[in-house]
Amino acid sequence: MHEQVCSGHARQEQKLAICAGSIPLSPDERVELLAVLASDSDPAIAGRAQNVLLTQPAEHFVAALARAEADPHLLTYCADNLAERPGIAAALAKNAACPTAIVTRVAQHLTADGIQALLDNLERFISDPQLVIAVKVPASQRRAAGNARRNAKRRRGDERD
Secondary structure (H helix, E strand, O other): OHHHHHOOOOOHHHHHHHHHOOOOOOHHHHHHHHHHHOOOOOHHHHHHHHHHHOOOOHHHHHHHHOOOOOOHHHHHHHHHHOOOOOOHHHHHHHOOOOOHHHHHHHHHHOOHHHHHHHHHOHHHHHOOHHHHHHHHOOHHHHHHHHHHHHHHHHHHOOOOO
16 A cells, blocks of 8 residues: 555545545554645645644654655655654654755754754765754754744745745
8 A cells, every 4th residue: 555655556545545544554654645645636635634644643753754764755744844743853853864955944843862863874964064054053043043934934925845
């Protein structure tokens, strides 16, 4: 099922069953597939998946983000929608497969645990000067800058990076 959804070959009824929770999946696999379906070309599927994602606990996302093969849709969804939730930014930082550009976007929410994960993989960390700058700024300033960027985007009507 995972491969079918992630490759875009799942049938409509399979997608609806994932949204409804009627297919036996682990919680972390379900949130990953829901994140993929949240960007489905069918607006009804995408909307349903987005609504279900809103009800999922942060720990399911953290578990899904811990997998090295986490789908890029999950990484993006978490960065765009859940960065403020406990453990999400750190989980993105800990996942070596997560692009540094995504980690940079959530840097304002990194805790000591997330920053330590970046330092543990120093090559990855220093490979992106923007990430280094984002982490170097004190946490309070990172949060204020992130809030200012989000507010400016809302005023422009642009919710995505």
